[in-house]
Amino acid sequence: xxxxxxxxxxxxxxxxxxRTITQSLVSPVLSTSLYFVVFGAAIGSRIQEVExxxxxxxIVPGLIMLSVMxxxxxxxxxxxxxxxxxxxxYELLSAPISxxxxxxxxxxxxxxxxxxxxxxxxxTAFFFxxxxxxxxxxxxxxLVLTCISFSLLGFIIGIWADNFEKxxxxxxxxxxxxxxxxxxxxxxxxxxxxxxxxxxxxPVVYLISGFRWSFFGAADVGIGISxxxxxxxxxxxxxxxxxxxxxxxxxxx
Amino acid sequence: xxxxxxxxxxxxxxxxxFEALKSVSLxxxxxxxxxxxxxxxxxxxxxxxxxxxxxxxTSGSITVGGFDTQTxxxxxxxxxxxxxxxxxxxxxxxxxNSVSFSRGLFGKPRxxxxxxDVLKQLSLHDKKDNKIMTLSGGMKRRVLIAKALSHEPRVLxxxxxxxxxxxxxxxxxxxxxxGLKASGVTIILTTxxxxxxxxxxxxxGVINKGEILLVQDKADLMAQMGQKQLKIExxxxxxxxxxxLAGYDLERAGDxxxxxxxxxxxxxRTGITTLLNDLQKAGLQMKDxxxxxxxxxxxxxxxxxETS
Numbered sequence: 001x002x003x004x005x006x007x008x009x010x011x012x013x014x015x016x017x018x019r020t021i022t023q024s025l026v027s028p029v030l031s032t033s034l035y036f037v038v039f040g041a042a043i044g045s046r047i048q049e050v051e052x053x054x055x056x057x058x059i060v061p062g063l064i065m066l067s068v069m070x071x072x073x074x075x076x077x078x079x080x081x082x083x084x085x086x087x088x089x090y091e092l093l094s095a096p097i098s099x100x101x102x103x104x105x106x107x108x109x110x111x112x113x114x115x116x117x118x119x120x121x122x123x124t125a126f127f128f129x130x131x132x133x134x135x136x137x138x139x140x141x142x143l144v145l146t147c148i149s150f151s152l153l154g155f156i157i158g159i160w161a162d163n164f165e166k167x168x169x170x171x172x173x174x175x176x177x178x179x180x181x182x183x184x185x186x187x188x189x190x191x192x193x194x195x196x197x198x199x200x201x202x203p204v205v206y207l208i209s210g211f212r213w214s215f216f217g218a219a220d221v222g223i224g225i226s227x228x229x230x231x232x233x234x235x236x237x238x239x240x241x242x243x244x245x246x247x248x249x250x251x252x253x
Numbered sequence: 254x255x256x257x258x259x260x261x262x263x264x265x266x267x268x269x270x271f272e273a274l275k276s277v278s279l280x281x282x283x284x285x286x287x288x289x290x291x292x293x294x295x296x297x298x299x300x301x302x303x304x305x306x307x308x309x310x311t312s313g314s315i316t317v318g319g320f321d322t323q324t325x326x327x328x329x330x331x332x333x334x335x336x337x338x339x340x341x342x343x344x345x346x347x348x349x350n351s352v353s354f355s356r357g358l359f360g361k362p363r364x365x366x367x368x369x370d371v372l373k374q375l376s377l378h379d380k381k382d383n384k385i386m387t388l389s390g391g392m393k394r395r396v397l398i399a400k401a402l403s404h405e406p407r408v409l410x411x412x413x414x415x416x417x418x419x420x421x422x423x424x425x426x427x428x429x430x431x432g433l434k435a436s437g438v439t440i441i442l443t444t445x446x447x448x449x450x451x452x453x454x455x456x457x458g459v460i461n462k463g464e465i466l467l468v469q470d471k472a473d474l475m476a477q478m479g480q481k482q483l484k485i486e487x488x489x490x491x492x493x494x495x496x497x498l499a500g501y502d503l504e505r506a507g508d509x510x511x512x513x514x515x516x517x518x519x520x521x522r523t524g525i526t527t528l529l530n531d532l533q534k535a536g537l538q539m540k541d542x543x544x545x546x547x548x549x550x551x552x553x554x555x556x557x558x559e560t561s
Contacts, residue, residue: 002327008357012350019345087341091400094305094335095358096327253267253308 009105036128056129061212062184076110076154099245110151139214152237256280263313273299288450291460297443334406344386359404411442447550488538495535
């Protein structure tokens, strides 16, 4: 295992994050604050409690997940797409490193960035609403797992994309709707029965539900099912990445 | 000398059927400078990319330092430094960070003193904290070389290192290459500039249409294939070549003012003395004579023409 290479890629990627620190951190904090003002304070004040929790607090886990998923995906996809775009990928391909090490470096960095943003949003939330975290360790575990799994997904998108449009396409057309429809801002029990069933096909539901359980001790779906769903998703992404490197798809002809 | 890079029956075809390399076999000796000459699209870059691991061979085998590039890729690639043809660099990074990144990828611990030495050799040291986007084209090319040298490779591939580079920088690079050779690094360079191969290579390989046409010691090659021409300018034009000179296979210029005689410098007899005597006997008055040696360029053009 070439750990030096993993660390080198990780540090290089993290430096990009810190170079654009204002953009990286200010924008999620600002947009989250706006969500709290609009949904938490303005609209939330007219909504009763959801599952025994004030609406402002109820949306915190969903908001964190929304940002973490989109940030992890876009960071990881950009991270590996950029070297392809500017041609520096030749260095990765000619270095004595395995695909596992490349993935660990890029996905590790993207997941770390997403984790930073998730924690910053959580801290911001404390300024707006009164929240308690029922299972802090489970909360961190869910957060970390989500960061990693969506960074893996982003990595796949970055390898697949051969132009900037495609790079934006999946996050915009797939992830954002899935997250919004996955119960970020509502409990799926609030939906009509037919839609409740349909929603169960949305993998994001399980992630948000599990994450919300770690805050409030209550969830739309069982915690075991949530864990299984995130494990399945992570496993699927890993399998696809393994296949990509084994066949050299879109990177090594 | 033993081969540090050994390529055997290497074939590379792309989806769509294009065959970039057709059963290429090549041994590169430890410590030599090999220049690969070939026109655009000859397969030079494909050959280098396949040895370095950027493309996967369709069939055949490659060893570097005795390690198979497929099954023992870590050991094989650790020995190789690659300077690509295109200037591919992360624009927002500093020179120092970018070069250190390359070293790290090869698994070596950070060593700022060594990297600074490399930068000094390449006259890049005063730019080490500059962002790459602020550098000139020539400077960027030096950064690429610094990156390739960052992990102390034993084999260095330079893919057209001096394309689009001014004369001064080209000379600088030749010096760097000579210095590397002196320190025992094997160097393979592809080039369009034949004078470059003539100036610095120990051996010359010619590749065209995915096939290696020849690999030979540069001096031998030039001696073997090197023909000299003797151009004789005449005081008065001659309408025909006199019969008594028919055996010399002379070429008459269009205006009849000069005759050209080709001869082999390595031959037992060049035939110059008898020719000059016979010219006088035939009554032709000489005004001036000059000789010309065929360059590597002539040899190269001749070879490539034959195959196309």
